[in-house]
Amino acid sequence: xxxxxxxxxxxDKNNQISFIPDAQRAYYxxxxxxxxxxxxxxxxxxxxxxxxxxxxxNLLYRPYDTTSMNMxxxxxxxxxxxxxxxxxxxxxxxxxxxxxxxxxxFISIGINLIGCLSGLLIGALSGYYGGVVDYWGNRIGxxxxxxxxxxxxxxxxxxxxxxxxxxxxxxxxxxxxxxxxVIRSGFLEYSQRNFVKRLQLIGASxxxxxxxxxxxxxxxxxxxxxxxxxxxxxxxxxxxSFLGLGVPMSQITWGRMLKDAQGFLFQAPWSAIAPGLMxxxxxxxxxxxxxxxxxxxxQRNMT
Amino acid sequence: MQQDLTKAxxxxxxxxxxxxxxxxxxLVRDVSLKIKPGEIxxxxxxxxxxxxxxxxxxxxxxxxxxxxxxxxxFFNDRDITRISAQERCKINGNKIGIIxxxxxxxxNPLIRIGRQIDEVLKIHTDLSPxxxxxxxxxxxxAVNLSNVEKLAQRYPHELSxxxxxxxxxxxxxxxxxxxxxxxxxxxxxxxxxxxxxIELIKLINFSRKASVLYISHxxxxxxxxCDRVYVLYQGIPVEVGATEQxxxxxxxxYTKLLLESIPSPEKRGQKLLTMKARTRDYRGPAVNCLFAxxxxxxxxxxxxxxxxxxxxxxxxxxxxxLFDK
Numbered sequence: 001x002x003x004x005x006x007x008x009x010x011x012d013k014n015n016q017i018s019f020i021p022d023a024q025r026a027y028y029x030x031x032x033x034x035x036x037x038x039x040x041x042x043x044x045x046x047x048x049x050x051x052x053x054x055x056x057x058n059l060l061y062r063p064y065d066t067t068s069m070n071m072x073x074x075x076x077x078x079x080x081x082x083x084x085x086x087x088x089x090x091x092x093x094x095x096x097x098x099x100x101x102x103x104x105x106f107i108s109i110g111i112n113l114i115g116c117l118s119g120l121l122i123g124a125l126s127g128y129y130g131g132v133v134d135y136w137g138n139r140i141g142x143x144x145x146x147x148x149x150x151x152x153x154x155x156x157x158x159x160x161x162x163x164x165x166x167x168x169x170x171x172x173x174x175x176x177x178x179x180x181x182v183i184r185s186g187f188l189e190y191s192q193r194n195f196v197k198r199l200q201l202i203g204a205s206x207x208x209x210x211x212x213x214x215x216x217x218x219x220x221x222x223x224x225x226x227x228x229x230x231x232x233x234x235x236x237x238x239x240x241s242f243l244g245l246g247v248p249m250s251q252i253t254w255g256r257m258l259k260d261a262q263g264f265l266f267q268a269p270w271s272a273i274a275p276g277l278m279x280x281x282x283x284x285x286x287x288x289x290x291x292x293x294x295x296x297x298x299q300r301n302m303t
Numbered sequence: 304m305q306q307d308l309t310k311a312x313x314x315x316x317x318x319x320x321x322x323x324x325x326x327x328x329x330l331v332r333d334v335s336l337k338i339k340p341g342e343i344x345x346x347x348x349x350x351x352x353x354x355x356x357x358x359x360x361x362x363x364x365x366x367x368x369x370x371x372x373x374x375x376x377f378f379n380d381r382d383i384t385r386i387s388a389q390e391r392c393k394i395n396g397n398k399i400g401i402i403x404x405x406x407x408x409x410x411n412p413l414i415r416i417g418r419q420i421d422e423v424l425k426i427h428t429d430l431s432p433x434x435x436x437x438x439x440x441x442x443x444x445a446v447n448l449s450n451v452e453k454l455a456q457r458y459p460h461e462l463s464x465x466x467x468x469x470x471x472x473x474x475x476x477x478x479x480x481x482x483x484x485x486x487x488x489x490x491x492x493x494x495x496x497x498x499x500x501i502e503l504i505k506l507i508n509f510s511r512k513a514s515v516l517y518i519s520h521x522x523x524x525x526x527x528x529c530d531r532v533y534v535l536y537q538g539i540p541v542e543v544g545a546t547e548q549x550x551x552x553x554x555x556x557y558t559k560l561l562l563e564s565i566p567s568p569e570k571r572g573q574k575l576l577t578m579k580a581r582t583r584d585y586r587g588p589a590v591n592c593l594f595a596x597x598x599x600x601x602x603x604x605x606x607x608x609x610x611x612x613x614x615x616x617x618x619x620x621x622x623x624x625l626f627d628k
Contacts, residue, residue, distance in 0.1 A: 131367060194408035200364045201403060202396030202423045202474060206388075216413050 037295040044288030064092035085270040100252035108233040114172025119179025127187025141177040186218030227290030231283040320374035328586035332538035348535030400475030404487040406467040410459035417455025465496040544619035555621040
């Protein structure tokens with residue numbers, strides 16, 4: 001009997017014994033949505049840990065040179081000295097995957113930065129002001145949406161030549177509409193709330209209402225959009241590089257590596273598998289985190 | 304606070320205000336009202352009579368597509384119908400304090416109460432953070448909130464409805480406005496809290512020398528609070544007078560019927576009078592008396608002309624041909 005009772009006794013912060021039944025306690029602690037979101041966060045972070053570890057190793061130690069060729073070791077299958085095998089020039093794929101990571105992530109961040117900031121500007125203004133501003137904001141979004149990303153990439157490469165910045169700017173512009181729509185819908189929703197009217201009544205300026213009051217409301221939503229955009233940017237960069245429109249030959253990104261592996265896919269499948277797998281891991285990881293964030297924000301909206 | 308050297312006779316003077324929607328519907332047809340310094344004026348009317356739209360026009364926050372077609376609004380002898388957004392920001396929250404209906408929706412759910420009240424000071428004054436905090440606490444106490452240090456750290460959803468309404472009132476009066484506009488501040492509240500809020504508005508009027516424009520459809524609160532009352536019907540004031548005159552000796556048929564339809568102990572056992580329902584929602588220009596279709600004493604002239612305000616008593620006017628002598 002004593003033992004049974006003790007099970008229900010808990011001490012709270014002030015070291016006082018409280019008698020809240022366990023069932024109730026569980027209800028307070030977590031709802032089911034919270035659990036799912038937590039699981040998704042956990043999986044996402046675990047997946048993202050793999051590229052992070054690779055990045056740290058890359059900073060400290062590279063087993064092989066990334067560019068020097070070694071013809072005697074062409075197309076070596078994965079073994080203990082070359083974990084992921086070698087490519088057509090006998091370069092170690094593990095080293096190349098590791099050293100391709102920073103640039104891949106840099107490009108992805110750059111793309112999202114351009115897309116998010118411009119999307120925020122257009123989306124916030126059109127969502128808050130509505131009317132004519134909203135009309136033209138939407139038309140800009142539609143116009144951008146109607147251009148295929150590959151065509152935009154070709155346009156930039158044809159005009160400015162191959163390069164990292166061309167890829168970032170071209171894809172960044174392509175990412176504006178998706179961000180714009182997320183942000184616009186958030187601003188549209190919250191600018192109809194009564195507190196915005198109350199803010200106008202106390203004489204708050206439009207800038208103040210937009211940045212101090214409306215922007216924080218959509219922050220979680222934006223975070224999940226960024227996590228998703230991050231994954232999409234890696235994919236978009238890969239597909240551009242795959243078509244040969246991406247970063248120059250001398251630079252290593254995972255998309256570039258995939259493109260190089262295209263020619264001897266049946267001879268040495270491992271040269272495509274390693275970068276492809278890394279892309280999958282990174283994309284999945286940020287996708288899970290994005291989903292978790294989305295569920296957290298939904299839960300917050302409910303309460 | 305800044306004092307105008309030449310004190311205006313009327314703190315707020317609205318002249319022939321007409322507000323129309325983009326489709327041309329007349330939401331407010333011809334409203335004229337005057338508020339003297341220190342006066343509490345009530346604006347009464349049924350839903351859709353243009354009470355809230357009039358206040359929005361005064362505050363300059365008309366929704367998109369709705370605009371002032373005619374008329375002028377003078378605040379301290381200055382026309383505020385066509386001022387710029389910056390000028391508007393200087394007046395709202397500083398010289399005109401506005402309490403909005405539906406307190407639960409009027410606070411930003413992500414920001415603590417204290418900071419939200421503080422924001423009004425941040426916008427309009429350049430006090431130091433210390434002074435601002437003292438003033439926020441002081442104003443919160445003035446609106447009968449207790450335990451203010453703790454309350455300031457709370458989020459809006461942690462407060463009760465009455466507390467939220469008090470917070471909104473605190474925001475409206477923190478800059479000692481000359482005019483306080485209360486747009487149905489008691490709608491979402493229960494009866495006991497309602498009377499507390501009414502007392503509070505009275506107190507603010509007395510202690511801070513603020514004129515009050517009180518908008519309501521509830522005669523019981525108007526009776527307790529107001530010095531003068533405007534009765535609005537379909538965007539036109541039909542009767543104006545001191546509260547005493549309006550409540551005790553209503554002259555216009557609309558006011559009479561409105562007051563008759565309030566249940567009271569004296570009318571126990573009798574059938575309550577009800578008005579004929581409105582047959583249509585007419586939003587075109589007014590050419591005849593708008594109340595004619597529901598008026599029990601309607602006669603030929605009502606269907607042909609629009610009545611002016613006819614004087615009945617000192618300060619008591621009604622827009623009805625019965626008083627055209």
